[in-house]
Amino acid sequence: MNFAETTNDLAGGRLTIDLDALGANWRLLASKAPAAVCAGVVKGDGYGIGLERAAETLQAAGCTTFFVALPDEGLRARAVAPQATIYLLGGLFEENGPALAAAGIRPVLGSMEEIGEWEAFCRASGNAVPCGIHVDTGMNRLGLTLNEARALAGDPARVEAMGARLLISHLACADAPGHDLTAQQIARFSEIRALFPGLKASLANSAGVLGQPGAHFDLLRPGIALYGGEAISGIDNPMRPVVTLEARIIQIRNGNPGETVGYGATETLKRPSRIAVVAIGYADGYHRRAGSTDAAPGARVHLGGFDAPLVGRVSMDLIAIDVTGIPETVAHRGAWVEMFGPNVPVDEVADRAETIGYELLTGLGRRYRRTYLGGGA
Numbered sequence: 001m002n003f004a005e006t007t008n009d010l011a012g013g014r015l016t017i018d019l020d021a022l023g024a025n026w027r028l029l030a031s032k033a034p035a036a037v038c039a040g041v042v043k044g045d046g047y048g049i050g051l052e053r054a055a056e057t058l059q060a061a062g063c064t065t066f067f068v069a070l071p072d073e074g075l076r077a078r079a080v081a082p083q084a085t086i087y088l089l090g091g092l093f094e095e096n097g098p099a100l101a102a103a104g105i106r107p108v109l110g111s112m113e114e115i116g117e118w119e120a121f122c123r124a125s126g127n128a129v130p131c132g133i134h135v136d137t138g139m140n141r142l143g144l145t146l147n148e149a150r151a152l153a154g155d156p157a158r159v160e161a162m163g164a165r166l167l168i169s170h171l172a173c174a175d176a177p178g179h180d181l182t183a184q185q186i187a188r189f190s191e192i193r194a195l196f197p198g199l200k201a202s203l204a205n206s207a208g209v210l211g212q213p214g215a216h217f218d219l220l221r222p223g224i225a226l227y228g229g230e231a232i233s234g235i236d237n238p239m240r241p242v243v244t245l246e247a248r249i250i251q252i253r254n255g256n257p258g259e260t261v262g263y264g265a266t267e268t269l270k271r272p273s274r275i276a277v278v279a280i281g282y283a284d285g286y287h288r289r290a291g292s293t294d295a296a297p298g299a300r301v302h303l304g305g306f307d308a309p310l311v312g313r314v315s316m317d318l319i320a321i322d323v324t325g326i327p328e329t330v331a332h333r334g335a336w337v338e339m340f341g342p343n344v345p346v347d348e349v350a351d352r353a354e355t356i357g358y359e360l361l362t363g364l365g366r367r368y369r370r371t372y373l374g375g376g377a
């Protein structure tokens with residue numbers, strides 16, 4: 001099935017989301033650990049592509065377990081995946097218990113307070129309502145301490161009464177191959193999971209799936225790699241790009257050596273130059289830090305087989321690119337320019353902006369015409 005969705009016909013940029021690539025990426029990740037179940041992380045509005053579309057596509061590819069960060073995301077996932085298992089990574093506030101239970105969303109409990117509240121909720125409702133338990137193995141973000149987890153494991157009746165089904169932990173440094181902390185986290189998690197023999201175990205994010213076979217356990221939790229982003233720095237990214245962002249040239253102008261381009265006059269032209277002004281900027285989530293100065297080049301874009309560098313700062317709604325030497329049949333008023341996508345990896349742009357692909361994808365603006373490609377089962 002092919003379909004297009006227009007949120008605003010008069011929008012500036014266009015965002016093309018390749019749902020077939022998303023499905024193929026899930027199958028590739030699942031194939032890395034045939035003995036494990038591969039879930040899909042759809043938090044952050046499905047890493048910017050749209051939570052519902054992401055969940056529907058992953059489900060069609062065979063995914064039956066989803067992870068979200070917020071209760072509202074859980075309800076959105078539930079609406080398109082009525083049969084799926086849905087875990088809520090953000091844990092529990094007591095007042096959300098009934099709504100989560102009613103929607104069959106399993107909170108991943110990350111503190112003894114949350115566990116106490118969920119136990120009380122289970123007792124009051126007369127059921128062991130399914131949930132997960134998060135143990136911290138070295139990140140100091142969410143999760144029980146190792147000692148709290150050991151103590152809880154000593155009371156199996158309590159673990160059963162609270163409906164615990166899954167034990168998770170999260171890797172802090174799996175994107176940096178060979179990091180000592182990863183080995184320590186795997187060892188700590190192995191010790192704790194052995195104390196909870198009735199629970200499934202889940203440790204691997206995308207980088208763990210691709211680079212840490214020892215972290216696979218029972219359930220994989222990839223996010224960024226599904227959406228084509230780079231999970232491990234310094235190796236070729238094996239995933240298919242999912243998101244392409246394009247914008248149009250609205251004017252071409254000539255500049256002379258010694259003239260500057262854009263706010264702050266941060267870049268000086270060194271030769272007679274053709275400058276194309278493109279209708280996209282930081283209000284679209286294209287980071288201001290991706291701009292260029294005389295001291296440091298910025299990101300590049302791609303058009304009709306040619307690369308073109310950014311010149312000067314990124315403005316709110318505009319950027320300038322240097323199209324000197326690119327044929328006028330390619331670089332002309334109205335031409336579409338790829339900001340990132342198959343020819344310009346999102347992680348390369350993110351790198352120039354001193355951030356990561358995750359932030360670019362989840363921070364994409366709302367001013368585009370969105371088109372979804374593929375998505376059939």
Ligand SMILES: *Cc1c(COP(=O)(O)O)cnc(C)c1O
Nearest residue numbers: 041170205206207221222223224
């Ligand atoms: C976001 C998140 C993931 C997915 O991480 P990626 O690096 O995007 O694969 C997995 N587990 C937890 C706990 C997360 O917060």
